[in-house]
Amino acid sequence: MNMLFSLTIIMSHKPTLPKGTRDFNALQVQRRKYILQTIELVFKKYGFMPIETPAMENLSTLEGKYGEEGDQLLFRILNSGDYLKELKDYTDRMLADESMDRTFLPSISGKLKDLDAKASIKFLAEKGLRYDLTVPFARYVVMNRNEITFPFRRYQMQPVWRADRPQKGRYREFWQCDADVIGSNSLLNEIDLILIYAEVFTALAVPYEIKLNNRKVLTGIAEVVKGKDQMNAIALSIDKLDKVGDEGVRNELSKYGFTQNEIQLLFEIIQSKGEQQFDELKIKLKDSAEGLKGIEELEHIIHTIAALPNKPVNLSTCFSLARGLTYYTGAIFEVVATAGSIKSSIGGGGRYDNLTGIFGLPDVSGVGISFGLDRIYDVMEDLSLFPDSLQASTTRILCCYFDKSGQAYAINAAAQMRQAGIATEVYPDVVKKIGKQLDYANALNIPFAVIIGENEIKSGKPVLKNLTAGTQQELSLADIITHIQSHLV
Amino acid sequence: MNMLFSLTIIMSHKPTLPKGTRDFNALQVQRRKYILQTIELVFKKYGFMPIETPAMENLSTLEGKYGEEGDQLLFRILNSGDYLKELKDYTDRMLADESMDRTFLPSISGKLKDLDAKASIKFLAEKGLRYDLTVPFARYVVMNRNEITFPFRRYQMQPVWRADRPQKGRYREFWQCDADVIGSNSLLNEIDLILIYAEVFTALAVPYEIKLNNRKVLTGIAEVVKGKDQMNAIALSIDKLDKVGDEGVRNELSKYGFTQNEIQLLFEIIQSKGEQQFDELKIKLKDSAEGLKGIEELEHIIHTIAALPNKPVNLSTCFSLARGLTYYTGAIFEVVATAGSIKSSIGGGGRYDNLTGIFGLPDVSGVGISFGLDRIYDVMEDLSLFPDSLQASTTRILCCYFDKSGQAYAINAAAQMRQAGIATEVYPDVVKKIGKQLDYANALNIPFAVIIGENEIKSGKPVLKNLTAGTQQELSLADIITHIQSHLV
Numbered sequence: 001m002n003m004l005f006s007l008t009i010i011m012s013h014k015p016t017l018p019k020g021t022r023d024f025n026a027l028q029v030q031r032r033k034y035i036l037q038t039i040e041l042v043f044k045k046y047g048f049m050p051i052e053t054p055a056m057e058n059l060s061t062l063e064g065k066y067g068e069e070g071d072q073l074l075f076r077i078l079n080s081g082d083y084l085k086e087l088k089d090y091t092d093r094m095l096a097d098e099s100m101d102r103t104f105l106p107s108i109s110g111k112l113k114d115l116d117a118k119a120s121i122k123f124l125a126e127k128g129l130r131y132d133l134t135v136p137f138a139r140y141v142v143m144n145r146n147e148i149t150f151p152f153r154r155y156q157m158q159p160v161w162r163a164d165r166p167q168k169g170r171y172r173e174f175w176q177c178d179a180d181v182i183g184s185n186s187l188l189n190e191i192d193l194i195l196i197y198a199e200v201f202t203a204l205a206v207p208y209e210i211k212l213n214n215r216k217v218l219t220g221i222a223e224v225v226k227g228k229d230q231m232n233a234i235a236l237s238i239d240k241l242d243k244v245g246d247e248g249v250r251n252e253l254s255k256y257g258f259t260q261n262e263i264q265l266l267f268e269i270i271q272s273k274g275e276q277q278f279d280e281l282k283i284k285l286k287d288s289a290e291g292l293k294g295i296e297e298l299e300h301i302i303h304t305i306a307a308l309p310n311k312p313v314n315l316s317t318c319f320s321l322a323r324g325l326t327y328y329t330g331a332i333f334e335v336v337a338t339a340g341s342i343k344s345s346i347g348g349g350g351r352y353d354n355l356t357g358i359f360g361l362p363d364v365s366g367v368g369i370s371f372g373l374d375r376i377y378d379v380m381e382d383l384s385l386f387p388d389s390l391q392a393s394t395t396r397i398l399c400c401y402f403d404k405s406g407q408a409y410a411i412n413a414a415a416q417m418r419q420a421g422i423a424t425e426v427y428p429d430v431v432k433k434i435g436k437q438l439d440y441a442n443a444l445n446i447p448f449a450v451i452i453g454e455n456e457i458k459s460g461k462p463v464l465k466n467l468t469a470g471t472q473q474e475l476s477l478a479d480i481i482t483h484i485q486s487h488l489v
Numbered sequence: 490m491n492m493l494f495s496l497t498i499i500m501s502h503k504p505t506l507p508k509g510t511r512d513f514n515a516l517q518v519q520r521r522k523y524i525l526q527t528i529e530l531v532f533k534k535y536g537f538m539p540i541e542t543p544a545m546e547n548l549s550t551l552e553g554k555y556g557e558e559g560d561q562l563l564f565r566i567l568n569s570g571d572y573l574k575e576l577k578d579y580t581d582r583m584l585a586d587e588s589m590d591r592t593f594l595p596s597i598s599g600k601l602k603d604l605d606a607k608a609s610i611k612f613l614a615e616k617g618l619r620y621d622l623t624v625p626f627a628r629y630v631v632m633n634r635n636e637i638t639f640p641f642r643r644y645q646m647q648p649v650w651r652a653d654r655p656q657k658g659r660y661r662e663f664w665q666c667d668a669d670v671i672g673s674n675s676l677l678n679e680i681d682l683i684l685i686y687a688e689v690f691t692a693l694a695v696p697y698e699i700k701l702n703n704r705k706v707l708t709g710i711a712e713v714v715k716g717k718d719q720m721n722a723i724a725l726s727i728d729k730l731d732k733v734g735d736e737g738v739r740n741e742l743s744k745y746g747f748t749q750n751e752i753q754l755l756f757e758i759i760q761s762k763g764e765q766q767f768d769e770l771k772i773k774l775k776d777s778a779e780g781l782k783g784i785e786e787l788e789h790i791i792h793t794i795a796a797l798p799n800k801p802v803n804l805s806t807c808f809s810l811a812r813g814l815t816y817y818t819g820a821i822f823e824v825v826a827t828a829g830s831i832k833s834s835i836g837g838g839g840r841y842d843n844l845t846g847i848f849g850l851p852d853v854s855g856v857g858i859s860f861g862l863d864r865i866y867d868v869m870e871d872l873s874l875f876p877d878s879l880q881a882s883t884t885r886i887l888c889c890y891f892d893k894s895g896q897a898y899a900i901n902a903a904a905q906m907r908q909a910g911i912a913t914e915v916y917p918d919v920v921k922k923i924g925k926q927l928d929y930a931n932a933l934n935i936p937f938a939v940i941i942g943e944n945e946i947k948s949g950k951p952v953l954k955n956l957t958a959g960t961q962q963e964l965s966l967a968d969i970i971t972h973i974q975s976h977l978v
Binding site: 014015016017018021022023024025026029030032033044045046047049050051052053054055056057058060061072073075076077078080124125126127129139140142143144147149151153154159161163172173181184185186188189191192195199304307308309310359360392393394395398407408411412415416418419421422423424425426428429430440443444 | 503504505506507510511512513514515517518519521522533534535536538539540541542543544545546547549550561562564565566567569613614615616618628629631632633636638640642643648650652661662670673674675677678680681684688793796797798799848849881882883884887896897900901904905907908910911912913914915917918919929932933
């Protein structure tokens with residue numbers, strides 16, 4: 001094999017990652033875990049319990065739940081077994097024989113004939129990857145309703161997959177951290193979920209704002225401005241306010257047939273702010289019972305939270321918030337970072353009155369929030385918010401030595417240090433140069449090294465080096481352990 | 490809509506899970522996390538660093554790495570976009586028109602013609618789900634070799650997917666927890682990995698045995714018994730010893746053309762046990778340099794571990810251990826539970842000299858182990874080893890009340906308790922019956938409840954109920970917090 005040929009082989013094997021997916025190195029994993037653990041600790045403090053669902057769901061569970069666009073973004077899993085093999089045989093044959101007649105079509109066509117036309121894709125795929133955590137949760141509740149104690153406060157922290165066009169801040173595999181309460185209509189749940197948002201982002205030092213709206217208010221606005229049936233048109237348009245601005249929304253509403261007066265009235269309502277906002281809105285929405293109910297709910301939530309002994313909660317109403325045409329029927333939440341370059345939301349959620357209905361269990365009300373781990377990570381990186389104490393390696397001490405007998409001593413010393421709970425490594429290979437071993441420790445920011453030479457073995461006092469301070473001293477193993485433990489805090 | 494029709498709708502929506510996949514309820518998640526955290530803590534104590542890789546890999550990364558059977562068990566992800574749509578159009582058309590001529594075949598056939606015959610499946614799927622953690626790790630090392638400090642001690646704890654026939658103890662989604670050292674030939678790594686096995690299973694109270702062999706010994710045995718080229722035949726046969734027994738192995742070897750004398754010699758060698766085993770084997774394998782090297786390695790590992798101040802390590806040689814025809818070139822590990830009904834391995838691993846070679850980075854030696862989370866879970870459940878302290882809910886106290894003013898008091902009390910770090914719930918709905926609220930607490934094993942009535946609000950001393958002991962007392966909020974904190978330990 002000549003050089004060029006072997007080079008070609010190497011090149012041709014050069015591995016890559018699927019578009020929109022990422023590896024995480026040790027530092028990134030530690031930082032992601034820091035966020036996850038912070039969220040989880042708060043979820044638990046508010047009485048939420050974990051569940052997990054499989055990555056794969058039946059397509060019948062997923063399809064039709066996320067709109068037409070969502071269906072297109074589902075990752076579908078090829079059925080294994082004969083269908084696949086038959087299709088492969090068939091395509092192989094077709095490739096081999098240009099003149100292949102239809103009578104050569106293999107048994108696959110027979111199978112296809114038995115299927116409903118709309119189900120024809122089923123012979124290829126019947127499973128898909130989880131697209132969010134809400135629909136699997138609804139399925140879980142329906143399947144396990146006899147074992148669940150309601151109201152059910154569940155949290156779930158798992159990856160989801162969407163075949164979205166990858167771009168900055170948008171990945172094809174990303175993590176959601178959801179907390180939902182199902183089986184209770186009380187606004188106390190909305191209040192708890194808002195407090196969770198505040199507590200998590202305060203703990204992470206992320207500057208945040210929680211925006212709050214209510215679907216009933218949106219209905220009320222539609223009713224007052226033009227008619228209840230215009231709710232979707234209004235919701236779709238004003239939800240884009242941040243993206244397209246006032247003019248953009250006005251133009252879109254014109255296209256939907258709204259008059260200038262109607263648009264003017266709409267903008268007056270959704271731009272209410274400050275202390276008087278609820279009084280103003282109660283007057284403006286006085287002809288909509290549903291709208292007034294929405295205002296009352298918002299007011300109760302905001303006033304209750306303001307009266308609590310908690311740290312200040314950055315919460316404000318946003319009457320243009322609609323979060324698309326989703327299943328929300330009451331409260332709507334969205335969280336954004338108020339500093340840095342990342343403008344997209346880092347959390348969102350709301351109340352839905354009939355989520356499990358799609359799986360045959362009607363009239364179960366729920367309310368939930370979601371944290372977007374990857375977005376929060378990007379915000380924290382953007383704003384340099386990760387604690388310096390988070391390092392790729394959590395090893396505290398590296399045992400270094402010169403020869404076989406030093407190695408034997410080192411293994412024994414390491415065993416004692418590990419028994420004392422100290423994360424310890426022994427440099428695995430006998431390399432005479434201590435410098436190379438210390439290079440390894442420095443590259444991984446390991447704070448201590450112990451050097452084991454012939455004299456140190458004799459005296460029973462190896463040299464302990466503090467690699468950060470650059471100091472060193474001869475100490476017994478017991479003293480080394482005490483010394484390092486005092487630095488663990 | 491009549492009753493029967495609406496019932497049909499409900500039935501037709503009844504959701505299910507894909508075959509071989511499972512949901513985990515709160516208690517199961519807590520127990521799985523307990524195992525994962527125990528393993529992770531030990532990984533860190535031995536200086537391993539975490540990485541994570543995406544669930545989806547390119548099929549070119551996965552295919553050909555797990556043998557033909559492995560390729561068949563890969564879950565493949567359907568390409569999104571036009572190919573799929575074209576195939577659907579095509580099948581729909583074929584279904585609609587029995588007489589469809591080959592000239593009607595859509596542009597898909599044109600696309601297929603451009604492809605290599607063997608690549609014909611690519612138009613359907615180019616990505617697959619992670620089948621294990623070792624191949625993605627090898628890919629990771631090759632792609633990130635310039636950023637990695639070698640020797641690289643990495644751990645990875647993530648789910649993998651295999652389209653295996655589901656059966657007891659075998660799932661289509663299951664978790665592996667791997668630790669590998671790459672870039673070091675030292676046997677110190679094997680020793681560390683064995684110590685990790687011992688420490689984890691001791692911490693989990695799982696009765697275990699670590700079986701150790703060496704691929705070089707297997708080569709030596711083949712060389713001595715019949716010839717080096719018989720290594721695979723021998724390895725394949727004796728690996729089944731536990732399953733098919735002595736007779737089964739003897740029969741299979743006969744079929745491979747081994748004489749009775751050869752089989753007799755083989756059994757004498759692999760059945761060496763006890764203190765004299767290494768001396769015996771050194772004599773029996775004296776004509777195989779590679780076999781002697783393997784014995785030397787085994788001896789070094791066993792003697793070094795025996796001399797450490799660790800708790801006893803349940804480690805023994807097993808000369809019939811081969812772990813299939815994998816990429817192992819040195820040490821081979823397998824762990825089994827020594828009690829209970831689950832006989833399959835709960836861990837395994839070994840040394841591989843050229844894993845990254847398949848991705849164009851030759852001559853990098855590695856050694857690794859894997860923990861099978863789901864099998865360990867099954868063993869621990871089988872043997873009732875989970876601590877009672879692991880509960881579905883981790884809530885410490887439920888705030889109960891009778892009316893709106895009680896609710897307001899309860900929210901405020903909960904805020905103070907949460908600020909003190911106590912996991913607290915407020916029963917969300919106003920239900921006059923305290924019994925219903927306490928039923929909820931009892932169903933979730935919440936240990937304390939605080940009852941807030943009119944008198945309690947006036948006196949500032951709600952009733953604290955210890956639901957386990959059945960006792961109760963009137964205490965101020967501050968005293969309640971102190972009382973519960975003293976029970977947290």
